[in-house]
Amino acid sequence: MQVLAALTDETHTGENRCWPCTLLNLGLVGIIVLLLRARERSLASLLVAVVGVAVIYLRGYLVPYTPAFAPRLVAVSPIPDEWFHRESGHDGPSHSESSNEERGHEESESLADDVELDGETVFRELSAAGIIETEDERLFLAPAVDTAWHERMDELTDLSLDELSATLQASLPQIDHAEPYVDDAEWVVLGSDPGQLLARPVAVAELAAYEVLDERIDDERLKVAGAEAFRMFLDSCPVCDAELVESSTVSCCGGHLGPRQDPDETLVCPTCEQRLYTYDGVN
Numbered sequence: 001m002q003v004l005a006a007l008t009d010e011t012h013t014g015e016n017r018c019w020p021c022t023l024l025n026l027g028l029v030g031i032i033v034l035l036l037r038a039r040e041r042s043l044a045s046l047l048v049a050v051v052g053v054a055v056i057y058l059r060g061y062l063v064p065y066t067p068a069f070a071p072r073l074v075a076v077s078p079i080p081d082e083w084f085h086r087e088s089g090h091d092g093p094s095h096s097e098s099s100n101e102e103r104g105h106e107e108s109e110s111l112a113d114d115v116e117l118d119g120e121t122v123f124r125e126l127s128a129a130g131i132i133e134t135e136d137e138r139l140f141l142a143p144a145v146d147t148a149w150h151e152r153m154d155e156l157t158d159l160s161l162d163e164l165s166a167t168l169q170a171s172l173p174q175i176d177h178a179e180p181y182v183d184d185a186e187w188v189v190l191g192s193d194p195g196q197l198l199a200r201p202v203a204v205a206e207l208a209a210y211e212v213l214d215e216r217i218d219d220e221r222l223k224v225a226g227a228e229a230f231r232m233f234l235d236s237c238p239v240c241d242a243e244l245v246e247s248s249t250v251s252c253c254g255g256h257l258g259p260r261q262d263p264d265e266t267l268v269c270p271t272c273e274q275r276l277y278t279y280d281g282v283n
């Protein structure tokens with residue numbers, strides 16, 4: 001039984017099983033079995049069938065790295081992306097979205113959702129203010145800003161979800177109401193009827209960034225849009241400290257790691273199952 005336990009991989013089985021991956025792999029096993037039978041190698045075909053199905057049952061897939069390449073196949077295939085999102089149990093963020101939509105909530109990507117300020121302007125202004133620095137064509141936060149931001153994130157992480165909501169409402173003039181909300185993840189609801197959901201790690205990161213910017217610049221819109229931009233500098237989750245992984249908005253399997261390419265690439269906290277940043281068409 002120890003062998004079975006060692007073979008079992010819960011990341012892609014049970015509730016997390018990805019049916020498109022499972023079917024794709026079963027189909028491949030079927031083709032190999034048929035090819036072997038056509039060559040009258042019935043023992044080998046039986047072996048492949050038994051072992052193949054068993055491995056797919058235990059691990060979720062047989063072909064190595066299916067979770068890595070399946071999302072790309074999905075991305076280039078004419079099959080609608082939604083098929084995979086609806087059936088998949090292990091794309092955290094969209095899984096949460098579907099249950100939230102039933103309650104009438106919409107997920108908000110950022111506090112800056114309503115701020116119309118293009119990325120170029122934000123970076124130009126933040127650079128002019130000495131908040132973002134460039135070296136060798138790489139952007140990073142000025143060290144003092146980065147330190148202040150991380151210290152404030154640590155403080156906000158220690159707050160309860162109630163306290164975080166109250167702090168957010170008190171700090172941001174344009175938020176007239178914020179309250180905690182918990183389903184399979186933790187959220188702050190912004191506004192009411194029905195309100196928009198902001199993931200807890202995003203709320204921590206943006207509120208901390210907003211407060212840091214508040215001490216350095218005057219333009220309210222730039223503070224909010226700038227706070228959103230700060231999230232691209234995250235390398236670990238502000239709430240649970242887990243290292244963020246790159247994923248894709250077209251993701252039938254959570255484990256996709258790949259170069260930043262179309263469709264939108266995202267930074268995801270694997271533990272909180274929340275999306276921390278979306279690179280909109282940034283290559």
Ligand SMILES: [Zn+2]
Nearest residue numbers: 237240269272
């Ligand atoms: Zn996390």
